Amino acid sequence: MKIKSSEFIISAVGPKQYPVDGLPEIALAGRSNVGKSSLINRLLLRRNLARTSSQPGKTQQLNYYKINEEMYFVDVPGYGYAKVSKSEREAWGRMIENYLREREELKLVIQLIDLRHPPTALDISMYEWLSHYGIPLCVVGTKADKLSRNQVAKHGRIMRDTLGMPKGAPLVLFSSETGEGRDDLWRIIAHAADIPAASPPESQHERQETEDNG
Ligand SMILES: Nc1nc2c(ncn2[C@@H]2O[C@H](COP(=O)(O)OP(=O)(O)O)[C@@H](O)[C@H]2O)c(=O)[nH]1
Numbered sequence: 001m002k003i004k005s006s007e008f009i010i011s012a013v014g015p016k017q018y019p020v021d022g023l024p025e026i027a028l029a030g031r032s033n034v035g036k037s038s039l040i041n042r043l044l045l046r047r048n049l050a051r052t053s054s055q056p057g058k059t060q061q062l063n064y065y066k067i068n069e070e071m072y073f074v075d076v077p078g079y080g081y082a083k084v085s086k087s088e089r090e091a092w093g094r095m096i097e098n099y100l101r102e103r104e105e106l107k108l109v110i111q112l113i114d115l116r117h118p119p120t121a122l123d124i125s126m127y128e129w130l131s132h133y134g135i136p137l138c139v140v141g142t143k144a145d146k147l148s149r150n151q152v153a154k155h156g157r158i159m160r161d162t163l164g165m166p167k168g169a170p171l172v173l174f175s176s177e178t179g180e181g182r183d184d185l186w187r188i189i190a191h192a193a194d195i196p197a198a199s200p201p202e203s204q205h206e207r208q209e210t211e212d213n214g
Pocket residue numbers: 030031032033034035036037038039051052053054056057078142143144145146174175176177
């Protein structure tokens with residue numbers, strides 16, 4: 001899939017603001033600072049479409065990005081962020097839960113977990129909650145560039161074990177710095193959204209080079 005356009009649409013604070021055009025939606029979930037915005041930017045080859053910052057937990061909305069007039073990425077703000085009041089957190093939790101359980105357009109949740117550390121209790125409960133409701137799920141281990149090759153493989157295994165992932169359940173080891181995992185993740189997204197197979201610019205470029213070399 002070639003990325004012809006990507007644009008921010010809305011920060012929705014409730015269902016009345018969700019798009020009504022029926023396009024498939026891919027949600028990105030994970031705690032603040034795990035790398036959601038960076039992953040969106042890397043997938044779309046945009047430097048700063050999704051705002052990245054080291055100041056976590058500012059957003060309390062579902063941030064919608066439209067890609068190619070074909071689908072949406074939905075940035076689900078970090079779960080487990082402590083610096084909001086209990087009532088705010090509960091209201092936010094209800095909105096997110098309703099979205100994840102009831103949104104018909106939602107085709108896949110990408111759950112981001114920092115690959116450097118074992119999944120936290122919150123990561124595990126999020127994974128179990130999504131699995132329990134049968135929500136299509138792909139786990140992404142982020143910041144792979146911060147580990148050695150051996151560590152990446154080892155931490156990937158720890159992630160699978162800690163979450164209790166079934167054999168064959170998708171886990172993508174990803175880096176927004178290097179683009180590692182980008183092609184795999186695009187394939188999974190395109191399949192889930194039922195749009196033509198992903199061959200985004202970076203991989204086209206790489207394949208071209210390989211062909212040229214022999
Ligand atoms: N080295 C490295 N840093 C990353 C990666 N992804 C995100 N970061 C950094 O982690 C911080 C939080 O990233 P951000 O995308 O804003 O996380 P979000 O809160 O989940 O949206 C920023 O300083 C990013 O530059 C990655 O793959 N590799």
